[in-house]
Amino acid sequence: MLEYLWIIPLLPLLGSAVNGLFGAKWPNKLVNVVAIGSTGLSFLCALEAVREFFESGQVLFHKEFFTWIAAGNFRAGFDLQMDQLTVVMVLVVTGVGWLIHIYATGYMAHEGGYYRFFSYLNLFMFFMLILVLAANYVLLFVGWEGVGLASYLLIGFYFLKKSASDAGKKAFIVNRIGDFGFMLGMFLLFKTFGTLDFVQLFAKAGPWPAEAMGQLGTFTIACLLLFTGACGKSAQLPLYVWLPDAMEGPTPVSALIHAATMVTAGVYVVARSHILFSHAPTAMLIVAIVGCATAFFAATIGLVQTDIKKVLAYSTVSQLGYMFLACGVGAFSAGIFHLMTHAFFKALLFLAAGSVIHAMGGEQDMNRMGGLSKKIRWTYGTMLVATFAIAGIPIFAGFFSKDAILFAAFQNQTGGTILYVFGLLTALLTAFYMFRLIFLTFGGTPRFDEHHVHVHESPWSMLGPLVILAVLSTIGGWFALPAFFQGPDYFANFLGPVFGGHESAEAAGEIAAHQLELILAGVAVGAALIGLGVAYWLYLKRPEKAEGLAKSLKPAYTTLLNKYYVDELYAAVVVKPLLWISTNVLWKTADVAGIDGAVNGIADGTTAIGDGVRYTQSGNTRSYAVWVVVGAMVVIAIIFFWPFGGKQVLGMVR
């Protein structure tokens, strides 16, 4: 299978093409077969490829299938590679993606444009697989842009709804800003190293001396440019604004693209380029600070949102911040670990939220839910597992990955304590808003009209993926379990060959460090339990207190509810001036007055001249005779009286 690695991305592309071209008139079941079949086969192929990868002794597999662009000494090929990092990504993408496809067949059953939806979803899988399998930056960029396209198509899936099509455009445009940085980063890397192939590039970059902190060298600039792209794709400050709006898409899309896979592409790129980043400590620190700030910032917004999907959207932004924090402090494997566990529990959260929305007949406002725990038990149970996981309750997946990140942040030499404190605060806030979501949705008494809303459990095509993801959200973190008993951290060890010696700080495994880790883990669990307790008290025991609190902290509450007015700020600083310039300068001045004016002016001028000159064509013979005489006299006058040789003027003399 490794030799035929291209099959893995090709299958979803075929599925997308078949459904997109022929699916319009097919019954839903046939569309299901194509969509689920192609992704399922792709998952099986990925499993087989991974098995062969293990069998071959986990050596980097790299194959050039064909040359795509060749110019001078530049070559960008359709080259795929597989190493430990790819293994994690490809299994997450195909596995979680497949589950979400299955879920979507239930969720979208009554929607129009069924074939179109699955065609886009498969297209997304194709591009995402290209992204994670690519062996050079150029091919990676193809997947990078492709997932952006699929994201745009799927956010704007209900394109008749203005807010949905606007959200799609917003996602695309904000991503483009980041992509611009990414491309500049690629150009700089090519200019410096003469190649964009991962293996060659990292081999060349490795021996270079690392730059000093605060030095703005090639590595730092290139890394910051790449990170700009990652910020756009992974919704980090200041380019996160598109992700909450992306919730306009159908819920499976939110789960697949805006939680589990696409948004982690930025983290993947940073982890993939870890050799470059480890040469640029300044860039690393900026990544850590941006990640930490985003985690905290998004978590605070998540506290007050009332739309169930918006809460999850901000929690996604926040968790992505954690991943960047991990990468920024050099704990790449912890970042990827969190990426994986997050893919499980966030996909589960979104799918369960979709199940809730499905049960409530399309209602998304948590203020009009409540008391659902007994009515939709499976959804409740699975969502509770995911909430435990994201809040960092021990034995669930999120606990291990978050703990690894916080530990790494604490140990960071520059500003480690501050990063750790904010990370811990974020963990507390995360536990609070997630349990707030649970209590508001499932706890208490129903706050909706029970006669009109017929609450019903979702079909098994939707519950099945939920249960599988719940299992994964529980056991997904157990790779790191032995580390708590001074054993090896299997996940970090597995990724060790990719990230090399950068994990030495963690791998040191001294008793003191181990004890420190246990203490920090205890603190993190304590924070999570405090968050849980506060949420329980505010939203289940004393619901009136929550409203009172919101009233007494009115300014802070409204600021959070309006997301710190960031969208308004962007509108005022970027959008409004741009619109003004477009309207007044480009449209009214350049286009209407300049271009149209020139064209119309020439036409009008010609007409006006013609209007004047036509009077010479009087049809009166004698007036023609006068013209002849006048003309002859003018010619003679030129010949004899022109100051500088009239004969030359008329061409009579060579």
Next chain:
Amino acid sequence: MVPTNYYVILSAILFGLGVFAFIFKRNIITIFMSIELMLNAVNLAFVAFSQALGKLDGQVFVLFVIVVAAAEAAVGLGIIILIARNRQTLNVERVDLLKL
């Protein structure tokens, strides 16, 4: 020996009269005659210069002009007769089918 410029001045006067009549007269036959007058004014100039320069070129040109004038007279008179027959007038102001 009459100086050449006398001839040229006379030629110019005749030509000017021809032009004047050509523009301001209304009768086609008069206009036709004014054209003849202009042609012959030019003939006079040709002959005068030919004499002054001692070359025969001018005289040869005069013969050509006379030939062309004769042909033109034949065609022109034919046209005039047709106009007179068709429109019962010789006034050019009324021959205005080309007018806007």
